[in-house]
Amino acid sequence: DAKTTQPPSMDCAEGRAANLPCNHSTISGNEYVYWYRQIHSQGPQYIIHGLKNNETNEMASLIITEDRKSSTLILPHATLRDTAVYYCIVRGFKTDSWGKLQFGAGTQVVVTP
Amino acid sequence: GAGVSQSPRYKVAKRGQDVALRCDPISGHVSLFWYQQALGQGPEFLTYFQNEAQLDKSGLPSDRFFAERPEGSVSTLKIQRTQQEDSAVYLCASSLSLSEAFFGQGTRLTVV
Numbered sequence: 001d002a003k004t005t006q007p008p009s010m011d012c013a014e015g016r017a018a019n020l021p022c023n024h025s026t027i028s029g030n031e032y033v034y035w036y037r038q039i040h041s042q043g044p045q046y047i048i049h050g051l052k053n054n055e056t057n058e059m060a061s062l063i064i065t066e067d068r069k070s071s072t073l074i075l076p077h078a079t080l081r082d083t084a085v086y087y088c089i090v091r092g093f094k095t096d097s098w099g100k101l102q103f104g105a106g107t108q109v110v111v112t113p
Numbered sequence: 114g115a116g117v118s119q120s121p122r123y124k125v126a127k128r129g130q131d132v133a134l135r136c137d138p139i140s141g142h143v144s145l146f147w148y149q150q151a152l153g154q155g156p157e158f159l160t161y162f163q164n165e166a167q168l169d170k171s172g173l174p175s176d177r178f179f180a181e182r183p184e185g186s187v188s189t190l191k192i193q194r195t196q197q198e199d200s201a202v203y204l205c206a207s208s209l210s211l212s213e214a215f216f217g218q219g220t221r222l223t224v225v
Contacts, residue, residue, distance in 0.1 A: 034213070043117070043204050043216030044156065087155060100169060101146075101214065103155030 004088045009108040012082075018075040020107055022088030025069040031092045033064060034101070035073045037084040044087065044103070047073065078111045085109070115139065117217035119205050125223045126195045134190045134220045138207030145188050146214060147180055148204040156204055162188060163210070195224045 005023040012018040024033065035047040048055055048062045050071070055062045061074040075082055087106040118137040126132050138145050143164050148156035149172075158172040164185035173180070177196075182188040192199055202221050206214040 041218075043206070043218050046213040046215070049213065085155075100158045100161065100172070101148075101156075102158070103148075105155055 003102070004090055004104055006086075006088050006104065006107045008105065009110070011110050011112060012075075012078045014080060014111055014113050015077055018078045018082065018109060018111070020073040020075075020086050020088075020109065021070065022073070023070045024088070024090045027068050027090050028092070031090050033062065033068075033071050034089040034091050035060070035062065036087045036089065036101075036103070037082075038087070038106070039081075039084040047086075049091075078109075080111050080113065083109060083111045117205055117207050117215055119203075119217040119220050121220060122218065123221050123223075125225060128197060128224055129194050130224075131191065131193045132195055132222065134192075134203050134205075134222070136188045136190070136205030136207075136217060138186065138188070138205070139215055141209070142207035142215075143185070143210050144208045144214070145182055146206045146208075147188070147190050148206070149174075150202040150204055150219070152201070159190070159203075192222075195222075197224050200224045 032049050032051050034049040036044040038044045048060050050062045050064050064071045085106040085108050087103045089101050120135045145162040147159040150156040160180045161169040162182045165182050177193045179191045200223050202219040204219045206216040208214040
């Protein structure tokens, strides 16, 4: 699976949108972009995933560039509870390897009052 | 409960002791994964089951690590002759086939 590059940390003011970038320049055509987050002392939590088109759910929006080499996770109105490490993961769907999520170091997001 | 349950939440083991970590996946989830997370790092893949079949164990760091899921539900991760470098949080996750994984809260293992 392709590797991802994320900034190590970023701050965001409460109530503002948080835009989290991720580079995945070696992504292949059948690989999806997944986002998870991990709040301190908890297990990772699924946020959203996408292949080509932009996606939105109740937690966030995912914007994938047309060449698919990068993406942005958008938290529209950040709250203090959104403080967490955010992981961008590229994931293929080969049956024998799709369970292997490559987490990397992620981005530590701190939401401040 | 509806989530992935792991026990114990905390385990302190003396170096050389064997430990067994349990994972109860979400009912009906065919896929089960184990990850190891060292302090300050992202989770690292250990092994993956589909039902009772262990399809990938490439992440197990040594032959002291062994995982099983005999009936395709509950899984146990066993570590023999624990070493200090085994100290970490061990995370279990489950999913329906080809969908997002749901993680438990993990077991924090401290080897002294």
